[in-house]
Amino acid sequence: MPPFRPDRRLGFLIVTASTLAWSTAGLFVRLIDLDTASILVWRSLFAALGLTAVLVATQGRQGLDGFLRLGRNGWLYATISTVSVFLYIGALGNTSVAHVVVIYAAVPFMAAGLGWLMIGERPPGSALLASLAALAGAIVMVGFGTDGAMAGDLMALGMTLGMALMMVIARRSPEIPTLPAGILSSLAAAALALPFAAVPLPEPGQIAWLAAFGLVNSAIGFSLFLIGSRHLPPVETALIGAMEAPVAPLWVWLAFGETPAPATLIGGAVVIAAVIAHILAENHRAAPS
Numbered sequence: 001m002p003p004f005r006p007d008r009r010l011g012f013l014i015v016t017a018s019t020l021a022w023s024t025a026g027l028f029v030r031l032i033d034l035d036t037a038s039i040l041v042w043r044s045l046f047a048a049l050g051l052t053a054v055l056v057a058t059q060g061r062q063g064l065d066g067f068l069r070l071g072r073n074g075w076l077y078a079t080i081s082t083v084s085v086f087l088y089i090g091a092l093g094n095t096s097v098a099h100v101v102v103i104y105a106a107v108p109f110m111a112a113g114l115g116w117l118m119i120g121e122r123p124p125g126s127a128l129l130a131s132l133a134a135l136a137g138a139i140v141m142v143g144f145g146t147d148g149a150m151a152g153d154l155m156a157l158g159m160t161l162g163m164a165l166m167m168v169i170a171r172r173s174p175e176i177p178t179l180p181a182g183i184l185s186s187l188a189a190a191a192l193a194l195p196f197a198a199v200p201l202p203e204p205g206q207i208a209w210l211a212a213f214g215l216v217n218s219a220i221g222f223s224l225f226l227i228g229s230r231h232l233p234p235v236e237t238a239l240i241g242a243m244e245a246p247v248a249p250l251w252v253w254l255a256f257g258e259t260p261a262p263a264t265l266i267g268g269a270v271v272i273a274a275v276i277a278h279i280l281a282e283n284h285r286a287a288p289s
Contacts, residue, residue: 011231014224015240021221023244027251028213032206036089037196039210044085044190046214047222048183054223055179066177067184073173074181077166081185084162086192087155094152103156105135105242105271110164111234119172127235130278134242137270163241167234170226178226186218239275246271 032039055063070078091103108131115121170178202210229237246267252258 007231008236011228012236012240014228015232015237016243018221018224018228019241019244020247021216021224022241023247024217024251025213026248027255028209028217030252030256032209032213034202034206034210035198037193038199038202039213040085040089040193041190041197042202042207042210043214043218044186044193046211047218048186048190050215050219051179051183051186051223054219055183059179063177063179066180069177070181070184071176073169074176074178077169077176077178078181078185078188080162080165080169081182082188082192084159084166085185085189087159087162091152091156091159094155103153104160104163105137105139105245107160107164108134108235108238108242110161111167111238114164114168115171115234118168121171121233127233127239127278130274131235131239131242133274133277134239134271137246137267137274140267140270164234164238167229167237170229171232171234171237174230179223182222182226236278239278242271243275 028043029039034042055066059066108127112128112131170176225237232240246269249258
């Protein structure tokens with residue numbers, strides 16, 4: 001594949017669509033009445049099928065050659081992706097969701113630092129200010145509760161670091177066949193979770209929701225993320241991803257009529273405003289004088 005030329009506007013749109021797809025995770029978890037390991041197994045299998053379909057549809061049989069061209073960076077990308085999934089599941093089981101959300105809101109800062117260290121890409125001041133505002137908005141959303149635990153918080157920190165690394169690797173090495181890497185990551189996650197799954201074969205209704213979970217949240221979200229993250233600096237990719245926190249309660253409200261708390265609405269508005277302000281600032285800076 002030839003390297004992508006940077007197109008920031010297209011990158012913003014694609015990563016935003018990816019964030020919308022990823023934000024449905026909480027909705028699907030609410031709809032699926034299974035243990036975490038079983039959900040992870042079936043979600044990962046359907047994600048692998050969806051990603052394979054995207055690979056064949058966009059690149060034909062030649063896309064399958066990507067499994068032979070992963071190289072060191074490709075295998076590193078797939079490994080980080082797999083580890084991040086398990087750290088995320090472990091974090092949710094060992095600390096509060098509130099703590100996971102706040103820790104993940106730090107991903108723009110991690111991506112900015114790693115992008116500077118690994119590829120020498122200095123983030124603009126507007127991106128750092130917007131990242132700080134997004135972190136503040138996330139803290140407002142969940143408050144300063146004391147319901148966390150050190151082990152789970154460390155897992156969430158590891159997951160956040162993994163996501164930031166994936167963003168930087170995709171930016172630094174656009175030649176990586178990332179779709180094959182994503183497929184391998186999904187299959188590895190399914191295989192590792194299988195021994196702990198309590199429900200080997202769910203009921204047909206649950207299978208339908210699991211298929212939607214894997215295809216919409218994982219396959220579509222991951223595919224769009226792979227494409228969009230090549231067009232943007234890591235800090236901007238992470239900043240747009242921070243909108244997942246305020247958008248996720250929206251799906252639950254639409255499906256179950258659960259009205260978000262005032263703090264959620266205020267904090268979510270701050271996160272979205274920070275992203276929009278950064279986009280407007282960058283468009284103004286890039287506009288010809």
